Amino acid sequence: MLAQLTRILRGNRELSTxxxxxxxxxxxLVLPPAAQQPISSVLSGAILGPVERLTTTFAEYRRVGKENxxxxxxxxxxxxxxxxxxxxxxxxxxxxELVGFLVAFPEEELAEMIPARVIGMPGGRVxxxxxxxxxxxxxxxxxxxxxVPGGLVGKIASVSHDRSLIExxxxxxxxxxxxTERGRVRGVVKPRFGAASRRVTWEINYVxxxxxxxxxxxxxxxxxxxxxxxxxxxxxxxxxxxxPLTMSIEVELAVDFSTVEQVFVLTGRAGVxxxxxxxRERLMTELNDERAALEGRP
Amino acid sequence: MRAGWFxxxxxxxxxxxxxxxxxxxxxxxxxxxxxxxxAYAGLVLGARPATIVGFILGLIVDAEQPDYLGLHALSLSxxxxxxxxxxEHLVRGSLFVQICVLxxxxxxxxxxxxxxxxxxxxxxxxxxxxxxxxxxxxxxxAFAVVIYILARINTWRAIAGGTRI
Numbered sequence: 001m002l003a004q005l006t007r008i009l010r011g012n013r014e015l016s017t018x019x020x021x022x023x024x025x026x027x028x029l030v031l032p033p034a035a036q037q038p039i040s041s042v043l044s045g046a047i048l049g050p051v052e053r054l055t056t057t058f059a060e061y062r063r064v065g066k067e068n069x070x071x072x073x074x075x076x077x078x079x080x081x082x083x084x085x086x087x088x089x090x091x092x093x094x095x096x097e098l099v100g101f102l103v104a105f106p107e108e109e110l111a112e113m114i115p116a117r118v119i120g121m122p123g124g125r126v127x128x129x130x131x132x133x134x135x136x137x138x139x140x141x142x143x144x145x146x147x148v149p150g151g152l153v154g155k156i157a158s159v160s161h162d163r164s165l166i167e168x169x170x171x172x173x174x175x176x177x178x179x180t181e182r183g184r185v186r187g188v189v190k191p192r193f194g195a196a197s198r199r200v201t202w203e204i205n206y207v208x209x210x211x212x213x214x215x216x217x218x219x220x221x222x223x224x225x226x227x228x229x230x231x232x233x234x235x236x237x238x239x240x241x242x243x244p245l246t247m248s249i250e251v252e253l254a255v256d257f258s259t260v261e262q263v264f265v266l267t268g269r270a271g272v273x274x275x276x277x278x279x280r281e282r283l284m285t286e287l288n289d290e291r292a293a294l295e296g297r298p
Numbered sequence: 299m300r301a302g303w304f305x306x307x308x309x310x311x312x313x314x315x316x317x318x319x320x321x322x323x324x325x326x327x328x329x330x331x332x333x334x335x336x337a338y339a340g341l342v343l344g345a346r347p348a349t350i351v352g353f354i355l356g357l358i359v360d361a362e363q364p365d366y367l368g369l370h371a372l373s374l375s376x377x378x379x380x381x382x383x384x385x386e387h388l389v390r391g392s393l394f395v396q397i398c399v400l401x402x403x404x405x406x407x408x409x410x411x412x413x414x415x416x417x418x419x420x421x422x423x424x425x426x427x428x429x430x431x432x433x434x435x436x437x438x439x440a441f442a443v444v445i446y447i448l449a450r451i452n453t454w455r456a457i458a459g460g461t462r463i
Contacts, residue, residue: 014345014379021353021375028357028368029414036367043361051309055317 183212352378
């Protein structure tokens with residue numbers, strides 16, 4: 001029987017190979033765990049180890065790719081949210097400033113104050129004009145002063161029914177009667193264009209020599225020009241140049257005209273406390289809404 | 299030359315089996331790349347080398363599961379031998395025959411594997427075989443068709459390119 005089987009197997013190498021493989025497999029299967037473990041360790045370390053490292057690297061690469069794509073989305077979302085929040089912050093600061101201005105400005109001197117939004121400002125080195133969204137319909141007239149919390153902006157040059165053109169202090173034709181707050185030295189502040197109009201400065205000329213003016217003195221409207229009410233902040237003395245008979249005073253304007261968004265028109269009429277109160281309430285409501293929106297964000 | 303080619307193919311099968319198969323599983327069934335390689339070895343190399351390829355490949359895969367060391371080796375060496383025998387008796391050039399052989403090989407592999415694995419729980423064997431074995435076998439055969447078509451397209455392209463020259 002055994003001899004017959006051996007003869008068959010000798011004659012059929014394929015079958016004998018299969019039987020050997022099956023026998024070896026069964027031996028592996030029935031081996032005790034203590035004997036299986038070393039064989040499996042050797043095979044894992046020698047062959048499966050590098051393959052597993054390769055597949056792990058591949059899987060890791062895919063995971064990192066997916067994570068990277070997700071992070072890109074998150075980054076884009078965060079950047080969008082950040083720019084929105086920055087916009088809110090700027091608006092919040094502006095509204096706070098306006099609220100502060102309304103609280104600080106003495107009501108009896110305030111008269112009627114109409115808020116307006118700047119809707120047009122031609123580009124260029126010198127701002128020659130600005131446009132606001134209120135006009136004749138809001139009872140605005142040429143010559144009315146324009147202020148912001150920081151100080152004087154200019155006056156209305158012309159009006160249409162729903163728009164007004166402002167002549168700002170930066171305009172070449174502007175001139176404002178001013179005085180220094182400490183020394184009460186009076187004059188007219190005007191822009192002075194340097195060589196080829198490359199540099200613009202604001203100066204008070206023909207002031208009597210040896211007047212009591214120092215760098216840093218506050219310059220306010222004097223009210224003598226009959227256009228601007230007295231006491232509105234214009235700027236600060238940045239430099240004084242003494243001559244034999246007169247002195248020239250250089251003024252640094254208080255308002256940065258390139259960032260002006262919201263202005264107030266001083267109409268000169270008697271103030272309407274209810275309207276002012278309404279404006280205050282509206283601004284406070286806007287502020288509270290923004291704060292709630294910011295706090296409500298995750 | 300052929301031994302080197304098959305060694306590379308075996309390594310590729312192990313990589314695909316552990317890296318790609320889990321990604322493309324359908325209803326828990328995965329294509330069995332090891333069965334594909336062993337059956338292909340049976341077609342190209344014959345019964346003896348295919349049996350040895352199956353045994354070695356199975357033993358390598360078994361290293362991951364020391365408690366059942368030899369189980370894959372057993373099933374894949376049988377598959378190598380059986381598929382080579384099947385190729386000898388069937389029309390090799392027919393795609394349908396090839397698919398049938400591959401499907402049968404995948405089923406045979408799963409039967410051997412699950413019978414030994416669940417030898418004390420035959421109800422589990424039936425459940426797992428119906429749940430994963432049949433679908434896995436069909437998936438393996440379908441995957442082989444895709445590979446076959448891709449290989450044919452490449453061959454046609456090579457022939458077309460050669461004709462143009």
